[in-house]
Amino acid sequence: MKANFLFLLLLAGLITGAVSCNSGRIHYPVTKKINQVDDYFGVKVQDPYRWLENDTSKETEAWVKAENSITFAYLNKIPFRGKIKKRLEELWNYPKMSSLWKEGGYYFFAKNNGMQNQSVYYILKDLKSEPQVILDPNKLSEDGTVALSNFSVSKDGKYLGYGISRSGSDWQEFFVRDIQTKKDLPDHLKWIKFSGPAWHGQGFYYSRYAKPVKGQELIASNRNSKVYFHKTGTPQEEDRLIYEDPEHPDWSFSPDVTKDQHYLIISVTRSTSGNALYLKDLTQKNAPLVKVVENFDHDYWVVDHTGNQLLIMTNDQASRYKLIALKDNDLNMDHAEVVLPENEKEVLTGVVLGGDKLIAEYLKDAHSVLNVYDRQGHFLHEVSLPGIGTVGGFHATPGENLAFYTFTSFTFPSVVYKYDIANNRSDVYFKPDIDFDFDNYVTKQVFYYSKDSTRIPMFVVYRKDLKMNGKNPTLLYGYGGFNISLTPSFKVSRLVWLENGGVYAMANLRGGGEYGEEWHKAGTKMHKQNVFDDFIYAAKYLIHEKYTSPDYLAIRGGSNGGLLIGAVVNQAPELFRVALPAVGVMDMLRYHKFTIGRYWASDYGTSEDSKEMFEYLYHYSPLHNIKPGKPYPAMMITTADHDDRVVPAHSFKYAATLQATCKGKNPILIRIETKAGHGGGKPTTKQIEEAADLYAFTFYNIGIAPKY
Numbered sequence: 141m142k143a144n145f146l147f148l149l150l151l152a153g154l155i156t157g158a159v160s161c162n163s164g165r166i167h168y169p170v171t172k173k174i175n176q177v178d179d180y181f182g183v184k185v186q187d188p189y190r191w192l193e194n195d196t197s198k199e200t201e202a203w204v205k206a207e208n209s210i211t212f213a214y215l216n217k218i219p220f221r222g223k224i225k226k227r228l229e230e231l232w233n234y235p236k237m238s239s240l241w242k243e244g245g246y247y248f249f250a251k252n253n254g255m256q257n258q259s260v261y262y263i264l265k266d267l268k269s270e271p272q273v274i275l276d277p278n279k280l281s282e283d284g285t286v287a288l289s290n291f292s293v294s295k296d297g298k299y300l301g302y303g304i305s306r307s308g309s310d311w312q313e314f315f316v317r318d319i320q321t322k323k324d325l326p327d328h329l330k331w332i333k334f335s336g337p338a339w340h341g342q343g344f345y346y347s348r349y350a351k352p353v354k355g356q357e358l359i360a361s362n363r364n365s366k367v368y369f370h371k372t373g374t375p376q377e378e379d380r381l382i383y384e385d386p387e388h389p390d391w392s393f394s395p396d397v398t399k400d401q402h403y404l405i406i407s408v409t410r411s412t413s414g415n416a417l418y419l420k421d422l423t424q425k426n427a428p429l430v431k432v433v434e435n436f437d438h439d440y441w442v443v444d445h446t447g448n449q450l451l452i453m454t455n456d457q458a459s460r461y462k463l464i465a466l467k468d469n470d471l472n473m474d475h476a477e478v479v480l481p482e483n484e485k486e487v488l489t490g491v492v493l494g495g496d497k498l499i500a501e502y503l504k505d506a507h508s509v510l511n512v513y514d515r516q517g518h519f520l521h522e523v524s525l526p527g528i529g530t531v532g533g534f535h536a537t538p539g540e541n542l543a544f545y546t547f548t549s550f551t552f553p554s555v556v557y558k559y560d561i562a563n564n565r566s567d568v569y570f571k572p573d574i575d576f577d578f579d580n581y582v583t584k585q586v587f588y589y590s591k592d593s594t595r596i597p598m599f600v601v602y603r604k605d606l607k608m609n610g611k612n613p614t615l616l617y618g619y620g621g622f623n624i625s626l627t628p629s630f631k632v633s634r635l636v637w638l639e640n641g642g643v644y645a646m647a648n649l650r651g652g653g654e655y656g657e658e659w660h661k662a663g664t665k666m667h668k669q670n671v672f673d674d675f676i677y678a679a680k681y682l683i684h685e686k687y688t689s690p691d692y693l694a695i696r697g698g699s700n701g702g703l704l705i706g707a708v709v710n711q712a713p714e715l716f717r718v719a720l721p722a723v724g725v726m727d728m729l730r731y732h733k734f735t736i737g738r739y740w741a742s743d744y745g746t747s748e749d750s751k752e753m754f755e756y757l758y759h760y761s762p763l764h765n766i767k768p769g770k771p772y773p774a775m776m777i778t779t780a781d782h783d784d785r786v787v788p789a790h791s792f793k794y795a796a797t798l799q800a801t802c803k804g805k806n807p808i809l810i811r812i813e814t815k816a817g818h819g820g821g822k823p824t825t826k827q828i829e830e831a832a833d834l835y836a837f838t839f840y841n842i843g844i845a846p847k848y
Contacts, residue, residue, distance in 0.1 A: 308817020
């Protein structure tokens, strides 16, 4: 009773009085302001909503409740919201299956019958046997908010090491399951992030952090990563420390083991770009840890060990990546041999050893190409794909001619293919059945020019009977960062948009990896404005070509893409009718102070680097460039209470500032999901609810009622 009374007092203190945003429709809470001023190189910057950074305080809890109350009251009044949700449930309800992969002598795959909150994992003794459930994450929680985050089988096929995430957090817990009995051992490992179980013998390597201070689990900076070895059947307290570096507390270590158990690989990172590489020969007793690469200038990914050499992908002197070989008896990068040289037109994104060949995946204008080479790197042939789309989950085994992969595109639900490597033949292994007429839709790749005349690719999807009259509801999506490539993919929720005459556009902005490291660097640090310009000019292209007009154009992006949306609505609000920034990085002056935010400095720079870098960030930071009195698009900001990657304080402070300064009739709402994180592992029920709200809000504010 006492706690409830305190909560009500706090709630009353936060929302006493109201500001109307001049709309006469929505009365936002008056969010408390404090006198917080920071000095950056002599520039005084106010941060009146700093208190919202405390995600566990009663004040923040009350604020979240007040904001959600307003948001859901608004959404409940949209007459077709329930019909959109019902249609989404109809479309969602079809079987989905992952690619198959082989570990420990067994085949594994994940499958969802349609409406299960989490996909179920199955095991096969061989491809002719009946699949058996090996792990059902739906049994780990009643509401589906416990998700599988890692799945790794021991070399001898005796054990399954798996990780779980609770409520969408990046924190993982590891468990060990006996594959024969399908029962868990007593093993329970905690405080793990961005690591998997890397099996060797009767145990595995992994990395972890120290236990955070209570109440700081989702916001405290994660430092002092350490690599341990865990022996199955023993408590975590007995795990053996393998590697640490106290002199560099901000570095993180990610261990892996080659398939043949020859090498322990430790990838060392201090950002999202570039890594050092350490190797240890596990076949030799007391072998030293060899620091093969000690700087962070380039990326190095070990593909595998074969024969007497390591195959490594790198962008060292190869912006579009190449494959090199390092001999066991000479682990000197200066003596590495090139197996697959850099391709001048395509980006190498992955290499798999299968049969006696190398299967290499490339990106060509942001869509997949599969090429097959012999082990010496001589081109043999291309793998025929169904069209312009994306290959995923390519799994093969050295010495075996059978492989599996998936292929998908915007109007091509993910299909699993069985691939005969020796005969270069793909056959459908699993194809989903969806009650939707995909033949009525077209996917088109266009190219437009940005502000500085750089040529940018963009995919556009729409009904074949589309009229170019500028009145089509259009959803433009972008990301533009961290060397991440946006490629064609299928998303069932998008069908609601398309079948109601909506146009979907996805722009491949600089900052991504679509054209290699040069393309990535062209959208980072002091070049970040290129990303925003690329997106704004994508909108202008769609308007000029009469796909749409500002009254019908909605924009969406998440995480770094949420930053993108926040920046462009400040810079060109007149172009957009609706904006949907999700889990965005909105405070560019303080992002590096939370959890693993400091890793993003390689893309962004930080406000502490230099006066010049501070001024550049301050100039575009979404939170700090909201214009008082300026009309903004209708906005629904989305975040989640367990997001410990981009902490929700970014969105909290951004929403509070917008609501306090906005002008016009457009709503400025924030939807805060509970028991969810940055997006990974979100249960089906929550995905459908969120999609229904986003599409209902967008259609409603564009002024179009779906035909349901």
